[in-house]
Each structure stands twice: as structure tokens, then as C-alpha cells.
Amino acid sequence: xxxxxxxxxxxxxxxxxxxxxxxxxxxxxxxxxxxxxxxxxxxxxxxxxxxxxxxxxxxxxxxxxxxxxxxxxxxxxxxxxxxxxxxxxxxxxxxxxxxxxxxxxxxxxxxxxxxxxxxxxxxxxxxxxxxxxxxxxxxxxxxxxxxxxxxxxxxxxxxxxxxxxxxxxxxxxxxxxxxxxxxxxxxxxxxxxxxxxxxxxxxxxxxxxxxxxxxxxxxxxxxxxxxxxxxxxxx
Amino acid sequence: xxxxxxxxxxxxxxxxxxxxxxxxxxxxxxxxxxxxxxxxxxxxxxxxxxxxxxxxxxxxxxxxxxxxxxxxxxxxxxxxxxxxxxxxxxxxxxxxxxxxxxxxxxxxxxxxxxxxxxxxxxxxxxxxxxxxxxxxxxxxxxxxxxxxxxxxxxxxxxxxxxxxxxxxxxxxxxxxxxxxxxxxxxxxxxxxxxxxxxxxxxxxxxxxxxxxxxxxxxxxxxxxxxxxxxxxxxx
Numbered sequence: 001x002x003x004x005x006x007x008x009x010x011x012x013x014x015x016x017x018x019x020x021x022x023x024x025x026x027x028x029x030x031x032x033x034x035x036x037x038x039x040x041x042x043x044x045x046x047x048x049x050x051x052x053x054x055x056x057x058x059x060x061x062x063x064x065x066x067x068x069x070x071x072x073x074x075x076x077x078x079x080x081x082x083x084x085x086x087x088x089x090x091x092x093x094x095x096x097x098x099x100x101x102x103x104x105x106x107x108x109x110x111x112x113x114x115x116x117x118x119x120x121x122x123x124x125x126x127x128x129x130x131x132x133x134x135x136x137x138x139x140x141x142x143x144x145x146x147x148x149x150x151x152x153x154x155x156x157x158x159x160x161x162x163x164x165x166x167x168x169x170x171x172x173x174x175x176x177x178x179x180x181x182x183x184x185x186x187x188x189x190x191x192x193x194x195x196x197x198x199x200x201x202x203x204x205x206x207x208x209x210x211x212x213x214x215x216x217x218x219x220x221x222x223x224x225x226x227x228x229x230x231x232x233x234x235x
Numbered sequence: 236x237x238x239x240x241x242x243x244x245x246x247x248x249x250x251x252x253x254x255x256x257x258x259x260x261x262x263x264x265x266x267x268x269x270x271x272x273x274x275x276x277x278x279x280x281x282x283x284x285x286x287x288x289x290x291x292x293x294x295x296x297x298x299x300x301x302x303x304x305x306x307x308x309x310x311x312x313x314x315x316x317x318x319x320x321x322x323x324x325x326x327x328x329x330x331x332x333x334x335x336x337x338x339x340x341x342x343x344x345x346x347x348x349x350x351x352x353x354x355x356x357x358x359x360x361x362x363x364x365x366x367x368x369x370x371x372x373x374x375x376x377x378x379x380x381x382x383x384x385x386x387x388x389x390x391x392x393x394x395x396x397x398x399x400x401x402x403x404x405x406x407x408x409x410x411x412x413x414x415x416x417x418x419x420x421x422x423x424x425x426x427x428x429x430x431x432x433x434x435x436x437x438x439x440x441x442x443x444x445x446x447x448x449x450x451x452x453x454x455x456x457x458x459x460x461x462x463x464x465x466x467x468x469x470x
Binding site: 003006007098102105106108109110111134135136139174208209210211212213214215216217218220221222224225228231232 | 238241242333337340341343344345346369370371374409443444445446447448449450451452453455456457459460463466467
């Protein structure tokens with residue numbers, strides 16, 4: 001909610017605030033942000049708000065806003081206006097909405113310039129995902145593509161290195177030597193990981209070196225480690 | 236389940252397998268592990284198993300095992316038999332069971348030697364936490380303490396450096412210079428972060444440097460980045 005109003009990337013019709021919200025700091029900040037954006041604020045009962053909300057546990061605040069448009073993959077292939085090369089997160093088949101939301105939040109905070117999602121066999125940006133993303137979808141351009149392997153080829157054609165995160169890879173993500181170049185980090189589904197074709201299309205496969213006895217990290221944890229390892233090497 | 240049988244740290248009375256589980260690889264592995272451990276396997280109906288299970292979505296497998304004992308804090312303060320110094324994760328006030336489970340899974344895979352949890356105002360190791368931990372609780376000694384600040388003092392008395400993860404800290408976790416020493420990584424609650432007293436007791440506070448516009452990383456993501464940054468510098 002805060003990020004929706006602060007980012008100002010899409011028109012907001014109104015904000016509903018339930019009587020149950022008594023934290024003065026939260027109420028004050030939302031009212032301030034809404035005022036600055038010229039958005040009316042309505043006080044409603046908790047029951048009315050919960051009936052209108054589309055997530056399981058609305059926290060007493062709700063906004064009616066235009067849906068976020070998808071980005072085109074083409075828009076993600078070029079340097080940013082400030083000259084920084086693309087840093088993309090490509091998500092191949094993650095099905096758990098909390099993992100997807102966590103990955104979006106992490107990507108935004110790592111300074112990623114965009115995200116690529118598969119249209120099929122993967123979670124979409126539902127209200128639950130948006131909530132777990134903690135506002136990241138307000139800032140992060142997201143392209144939804146028919147197939148990840150084809151998208152990776154297109155990234156390659158534009159000089160973007162594709163780095164697949166694969167628990168079985170020999171190379172370590174900490175030895176990655178191309179993080180100051182245009183780069184796309186590719187993460188796969190919980191359990192099976194990257195699909196065969198996606199794996200084959202990546203320029204390089206790296207793993208997060210593990211010292212435990214469990215099989216593998218959660219995809220959101222592995223993605224966070226790899227995204228921030230890339231981030232800290234970038235200009 | 237796999238880890239419960241593989242780790243063999245606690246007696247298992249029996250394993251129930253529901254008729255609904257048809258994945259031959261999973262069934263085969265569980266039956267093999269159970270046989271090797273001398274544990275009887277019963278086939279039951281899905282309804283019978285779901286009625287017995289204590290997590291929301293049991294995946295057709297269940298075991299009756301003795302509860303895991305808590306570790307004593309004292310046991311976590313000394314070098315491992317192989318001479319490696321302690322590497323602890325101290326969790327101060329994390330209330331979301333998925334975050335707690337994710338942190339335990341991450342800690343195990345980062346090679347942590349133990350975990351310290353607060354008894355009050357924090358999530359405990361419930362079946363939901365155990366599931367999110369993906370078996371980590373079978374391997375990782377967990378000490379539950381009345382207060383985190385007192386535990387930190389005790390760690391300090393034993394020469395263990397306490398590193399608090401704090402989004403507002405000036406120092407970067409990537410510049411940490413004590414990761415080959417006995418070390419405890421301290422993470423705080425979702426939202427407020429470390430409590431005032433916990434923050435004051437840490438030897439050093441570090442942040443994961445962020446490049447986005449959101450307020451902060453999820454505690455499980457920040458904890459994963461910091462834990463693996465420490466792990467990769469250790470001998």
C-alpha cells in the first residue's frame with residue numbers, strides 16, 4: 001500500500017482504511033501519501049473491508065488501483081537511462097506464491113532492472129504474491145513470456161549473459177566473473193530446479209556452495225544469495 | 236521424513252504411508268530408509284493419515300517419533316569434534332513460522348553448528364516450522380533460552396563474536412572481518428528487527444547493502460545472504 005502510493009506508477013481510485021487500524025503512524029503515513037497523490041481516503045468497517053479484500057488477511061487497508069501493465073521483454077534488454085547495464089531475474093517455473101513474492105522483493109532490493117516470468121506452469125502475480133513482494137511490483141518491470149528458453153535466446157542475442165542457478169553445478173556463484181556485464185540470473189522451480197531446456201540455454205551454471213546435509217536451499221534463499229552476490233560486484 | 240529417517244538422531248516408532256502416494260521413487264526411498272532403521276511401515280488410507288497428521292497439508296507420509304530434545308546453550312559454545320569453531324544463528328523474535336523454518340533450513344546448509352531461539356515472543360518449532368525447515372531440525376542442535384540478550388553475554392564470555400544483522404547499520408556484511416572466528420549471527424523480528432537490548436549486546440552490527448526502493452529485505456532472505464557470506468569465509 002505504501003509502495004503503491006509512493007511509486008505513483010499507476011492511477012489509484014481510492015484508499016479504504018478500516019476502523020480497526022489504530023496504529024497512528026501507519027494511518028498518518030497512508031493519509032499523507034494519499035493526499036499528496038490526490039487520492040480520496042474512506043474509513044470503512046473492518047467487515048466491509050475484509051469482504052472487499054482479495055488477500056486472506058488484509059491488514060485493514062485496501063486500495064482500488066488500475067492493474068499494473070506487463071512490461072515487454074524488449075524493454076528489459078537495454079541499458080538504463082543512467083547507463084547501467086541490464087540485471088534481470090528470470091524465474092522458470094516457481095509455483096509457490098510466497099517464494100515468487102519473496103524473489104520479487106529480493107530482486108528489487110538487489111537493484112535488478114526487471115523480471116522475466118513464464119506464462120505457463122508457474123505462479124502469476126496474484127494478490128498473495130503481491131503481498132509477499134512487499135511493494136516490489138510497483139517498481140519492478142515484469143515481462144511475462146510464453147517460454148523461458150526462447151526468452152533466454154533473445155537475451156543472449158542482446159549480449160546479456162545468462163547465469164543459471166543449479167544446485168548440481170560445479171562452479172560457485174561466488175567465483176562468478178561476469179557480474180559487471182549485462183546479466184540475467186535464472187532460477188528454477190522448487191524441487192526439480194531449472195528445466196532441461198532452460199539449463200541448456202544458460203551461458204553458465206553456478207551453485208551456492210552448501211555445507212549441510214540437506215538436499216538444497218529453498219529457491220527464495222538461493223535466489224537471494226545469488227542476486228546479492230551479483231549486485232555487490234556491479235558498478 | 237527422509238531426514239528424520241536418515242539422521243537417526245531419535246527413535247521412530249513407525250511410518251505411515253497413504254494409499255495416495257504413488258511416486259515410486261519416494262515410496263521406495265522411505266521404505267528403504269525405514270527398513271535400514273528397523274522401523275515398521277504401515278499403508279493407511281489418505282483420510283486416516285490426514286486425520287492423524289498435525290500439519291495442514293500432509294503429503295501422504297507421516298512418522299511417529301520421539302520429540303527432539305532441546306540442546307543446552309552450553310553445548311553450543313565449544314569447538315566441534317573436528318576442531319571447527321562454533322557458527323551459531325541466534326533468532327530474536329521471528330514470529331512467522333515460514334520465516335523461522337526457512338532460517339533453520341538455511342542455517343543447516345550454511346554449516347551452522349547450532350541455533351539459539353527465544354522462548355517468548357517468538358515462533359517455536361511447530362510442525363509447520365519443521366516442514367518449512369525441510370529436515371533441518373533433525374541435524375541442527377537448537378537451544379531455547381529465556382532471553383536473547385543474556386544468551387549473547389554468555390556467548391561473549393566464551394569468545395564468540397556476536398554479529399547483529401540490522402538494516403540500518405553502516406557496516407556491510409560483505410566487509411565482515413571475523414568470519415573465521417567463533418561467530419554468532421543474530422537476526423531480529425520481521426518489521427522491527429533486533430530489539431534494543433539485543434542490538435546493544437552485539438559486538439558489531441552489519442547490514443546487507445540494498446540498492447532498491449523498498450524498506451528492507453525479508454528476514455529469511457537477509458539471513459540467508461549473511462549466513463552464506465560468513466560460511467564462505469570459514470575454513
